[in-house]
Amino acid sequence: MRQTIDEGVSEVLSCVVEDVGHAVSRNVGGAELLHELLNAPWLRSLLQIYECLLDFEMLTPTPLLPYASGLSHEIMSAVQMIQHPSAEARELHCLLSSPHIQALLSSHDSVAQADFGPVLPPLPDDMAEDEEAMRIVCLVKNNQPLGATIRRDEETGAIYIARVIHGGLADRSRLLHAGDLLVEVNGNPVAGLEPEQVIQILMNSHGTILFKVIPDAAQSSGNSQKTVFMKAMVDYCPLLDTCSPCPPAGMMFSRGELLQVVDQSDARWWQARKISSSPMKISSSPSSSSTCAGIIPSASMLRSKQRENWWSQPLQVHTCIKPLTVGGSADNIQTPADEHFPATDEADSDVTDGIYLAGFRRSFRLWRRTSYRRRRQSCSSCSPDTSSLCPPYEEVALYQRPPQENHRLIILLGATRVGVNELRKSLIKLNPSSFQSPVPHTTRPMRAGEQTGREYHFITRELFEYMVCNHRFVEYGEFKGQLYGTSTDSIDDVLRRGRMCIIDVEPHSIQPLRSKKLKPFVIFIKPPAADRLRETRRNARILSSCRETREFREEDFVDLEETSRLIEEKYKQFFDFTLENNELQESCRKLCSIIKEAQEEEQWIPVSWSREEE
Numbered sequence: 001m002r003q004t005i006d007e008g009v010s011e012v013l014s015c016v017v018e019d020v021g022h023a024v025s026r027n028v029g030g031a032e033l034l035h036e037l038l039n040a041p042w043l044r045s046l047l048q049i050y051e052c053l054l055d056f057e058m059l060t061p062t063p064l065l066p067y068a069s070g071l072s073h074e075i076m077s078a079v080q081m082i083q084h085p086s087a088e089a090r091e092l093h094c095l096l097s098s099p100h101i102q103a104l105l106s107s108h109d110s111v112a113q114a115d116f117g118p119v120l121p122p123l124p125d126d127m128a129e130d131e132e133a134m135r136i137v138c139l140v141k142n143n144q145p146l147g148a149t150i151r152r153d154e155e156t157g158a159i160y161i162a163r164v165i166h167g168g169l170a171d172r173s174r175l176l177h178a179g180d181l182l183v184e185v186n187g188n189p190v191a192g193l194e195p196e197q198v199i200q201i202l203m204n205s206h207g208t209i210l211f212k213v214i215p216d217a218a219q220s221s222g223n224s225q226k227t228v229f230m231k232a233m234v235d236y237c238p239l240l241d242t243c244s245p246c247p248p249a250g251m252m253f254s255r256g257e258l259l260q261v262v263d264q265s266d267a268r269w270w271q272a273r274k275i276s277s278s279p280m281k282i283s284s285s286p287s288s289s290s291t292c293a294g295i296i297p298s299a300s301m302l303r304s305k306q307r308e309n310w311w312s313q314p315l316q317v318h319t320c321i322k323p324l325t326v327g328g329s330a331d332n333i334q335t336p337a338d339e340h341f342p343a344t345d346e347a348d349s350d351v352t353d354g355i356y357l358a359g360f361r362r363s364f365r366l367w368r369r370t371s372y373r374r375r376r377q378s379c380s381s382c383s384p385d386t387s388s389l390c391p392p393y394e395e396v397a398l399y400q401r402p403p404q405e406n407h408r409l410i411i412l413l414g415a416t417r418v419g420v421n422e423l424r425k426s427l428i429k430l431n432p433s434s435f436q437s438p439v440p441h442t443t444r445p446m447r448a449g450e451q452t453g454r455e456y457h458f459i460t461r462e463l464f465e466y467m468v469c470n471h472r473f474v475e476y477g478e479f480k481g482q483l484y485g486t487s488t489d490s491i492d493d494v495l496r497r498g499r500m501c502i503i504d505v506e507p508h509s510i511q512p513l514r515s516k517k518l519k520p521f522v523i524f525i526k527p528p529a530a531d532r533l534r535e536t537r538r539n540a541r542i543l544s545s546c547r548e549t550r551e552f553r554e555e556d557f558v559d560l561e562e563t564s565r566l567i568e569e570k571y572k573q574f575f576d577f578t579l580e581n582n583e584l585q586e587s588c589r590k591l592c593s594i595i596k597e598a599q600e601e602e603q604w605i606p607v608s609w610s611r612e613e614e
């Protein structure tokens with residue numbers, strides 16, 4: 001039976017050799033050759049043999065004898081002892097003594113004895129009892145840092161591994177853990193040394209580094225850490241942080257960056273990696289787990305730093321957080337009260353092709369512009385580097401809007417005259433059935449041709465003030481004796497109709513809009529490079545008063561650039577996207593596609609917006 005199988009196998013194998021040789025000698029094309037080989041009957045036979053071998057392996061066979069090479073030596077010496085060996089005996093001796101057969105038998109014995117592990121040096125005879133718990137770790141140092149920090153126990157002088165950095169060399173070895181007691185480095189005992197001296201030994205070591213450690217039983221079992229994603233809401237630089245346990249192992253980050261926090265086991269110092277804020281990139285990035293993490297302060301650590309900074313600062317009153325009454329002009333406006341103008345003076349082409357565009361009235365825009373400029377000038381505490389007491393990190397999760405849910409609120413943000421209104425208007429004109437802006441409220445009397453709920457919601461001052469007291473306004477203020485504002489109800493109204501609500505607000509109004517209900521997506525509109533800004537706006541006209549427009553002046557460009565820079569510095573942690581308004585049509589097309597992605601694709605949002613219970 002066995003002979004028949006062996007014959008069958010050798011027949012199949014000779015077919016393989018013959019067919020392959022034949023095909024190659026015919027010099028046929030690669031695809032044709034592959035096709036022929038795949039169709040060959042011997043392939044089926046080979047697969048059957050392979051299956052038989054797998055079955056055989058499943059039976060976990062035991063070897064007939066584990067010392068075939070020893071037996072062969074016995075046979076060879078027995079043959080040598082025969083005085084007149086037969087031709088068969090001589091042939092057998094010749095076969096067994098050939099180096100190939102010897103190597104084959106030796107391999108057979110290794111497999112039969114399952115002798116695959118490395119040969120370890122014998123344990124020294126004078127080894128102390130407690131050295132049982134000692135671990136010898138050999139790391140091959142390349143250009144990367146070892147990825148571990150050490151600390152000295154001040155009482156005992158013992159040196160411990162303080163932290164193993166995720167993704168670093170020590171972490172990948174899985175042999176060094178936080179809490180392990182370091183006994184020797186390359187044969188040098190480290191007890192009693194200063195950490196700097198141990199680091200010096202490590203720095204002087206090249207190639208292989210041998211650590212002798214006593215593992216910390218609690219840590220070696222491996223404490224699996226839950227990974228969380230956080231958005232940085234503050235800037236951090238380890239090299240400027242005097243409290244950092246190891247500044248070179250620290251990770252710098254700035255507001256708005258997305259961090260994958262991989263270790264929170266230490267209440268004061270976490271470990272994290274920076275990741276791309278693009279959901280597509282994070283889900284398909286295999287490298288993220290292999291890159292080395294860095295040490296960052298925990299949320300509580302940063303909060304206590306923020307408190308310290310806050311107390312040490314002189315008292316600054318934020319005028320920007322109070323709604324401001326603006327009675328003056330936006331641009332040296334020398335005009336009488338607003339309502340004296342005919343309706344056409346105030347309208348800013350808000351009817352186009354039969355489509356009514358709400359929220360583009362001149363007084364409304366001028367109120368917003370003036371109030372922003374005044375606030376900016378009057379509030380000295382709004383400098384970009386002032387860290388407020390906001391949470392230092394915001395935990396985020398990926399979210400995709402279910403089709404039955406309201407659209408996310410789209411907030412456009414930008415310095416005055418950067419083109420926010422122009423883009424918003426172009427977007428609505430492009431697709432008025434999808435995009436809409438909320439209708440503002442005003443106390444100004446309705447004029448001929450106007451309708452309440454179209455140009456404005458015309459309401460009394462009493463009602464307006466009542467709404468203010470009840471926090472119904474996202475933004476409000478006074479312009480030429482009349483109140484103007486954008487209410488949350490108007491936003492809800494647009495969203496309830498299944499449309500995408502596009503608003504532009506002053507930067508400080510973003511925070512109150514950040515809610516689970518609205519899930520705002522913030523797009524910052526920034527100016528292009530200085531020369532492109534001046535070139536593209538050469539023929540543009542800007543509002544100078546309720547009645548007049550004029551060309552851009554150099555000081556407008558300078559102000560626009562400076563304001564953009566300030567807004568970006570101070571509020572970038574809230575931006576979901578930054579769009580450069582260079583060529584108008586291209587910017588509008590881009591804006592349209594960003595909004596589509598925001599509504600239809602996975603995005604990072606604060607976890608508090610996606611939790612069920614809230």
Ligand SMILES: Nc1ncnc2c1ncn2[C@@H]1O[C@H](COP(=O)(O)OP(=O)(O)OP(=O)(O)O)[C@@H](O)[C@H]1O
Nearest residue numbers: 369416417418419420421422536540541582583584
């Ligand atoms: N990409 C662009 N290329 C050329 N001109 C532009 C571009 N974007 C905007 N403009 C023009 O710049 C001027 C100011 O734009 P817009 O009124 O939209 O600014 P804004 O940021 O809304 O400021 P405001 O506070 O005055 O409402 C307008 O004349 C507009 O047509």
